[in-house]
Amino acid sequence: MRYLLMLYADENAGAAIPPDQMAKAMEGMFAYQQALEKAGAFVSTSALGRTSDARTLRMSGGEIHNVDGAFVNQGGTLKVEEGPYAEAREQFGGLFVIECEDMDAAVKWAARCPAAQWGPIEIRPIVHTSSAKEA
Template sequence: MRYMLMLHADETAGKAVPAEDMSRYMGQMYAYQQALLKAGVFISTDALVSSSEASIVRIQGDDVSVVDGPYADVREQFGGYFIIDVIDRDEANKWAARCPAATWGAVEVRRIREVSEYLK
């Protein structure tokens, strides 16, 4: 089953991290990705730009609304993800617990719904 590990962290705190520390953290994330690859569970990963560069689009009838980010006033923002293919949620949770991002934020684990589940 495929799972998305969504990485949430405080963008403001992240901007205050010294470059040498950030480089070390990114090295930890690369090592984590290599562990996922070695285990044969890695599918993909990407980092997202800051929420200040995001927008929210809504349509109500014929009206299109575009709101520039950041949209939500929350402490942690969605900043990147890993998609993995594992046996079950317990295994996904174990991989999430190994993610370095869990030490400076949170890792949300969600199963990716298969097309066959909603095309019945």
């Protein structure tokens, strides 16, 4: 079973960390990834850019209708906003996809992630994945 670990952190606090301390934190994250790999639990990881560089696309107004089996918004306008829609203390900043037996095991892995020390980690089962074919 695959699980998505969504790592949240206060990105302003993160940006204020001196480079040497940040390098040490990254060493911890890299060790964590190696441990996942060794245990055959690693699938992928990504670090995300700051939310100030993000865009949120949102249909404003209108209503959702099912027209001949397709979902169509009628009367709304697509709008793009800067940043994520919701203001939150912690932002979604990175992810791991891991392979493990069950949710208990996924929580155990999440607890080992150094990021658990500074922000919440949301753990979600992945029910289906499609990926681009490897070249």
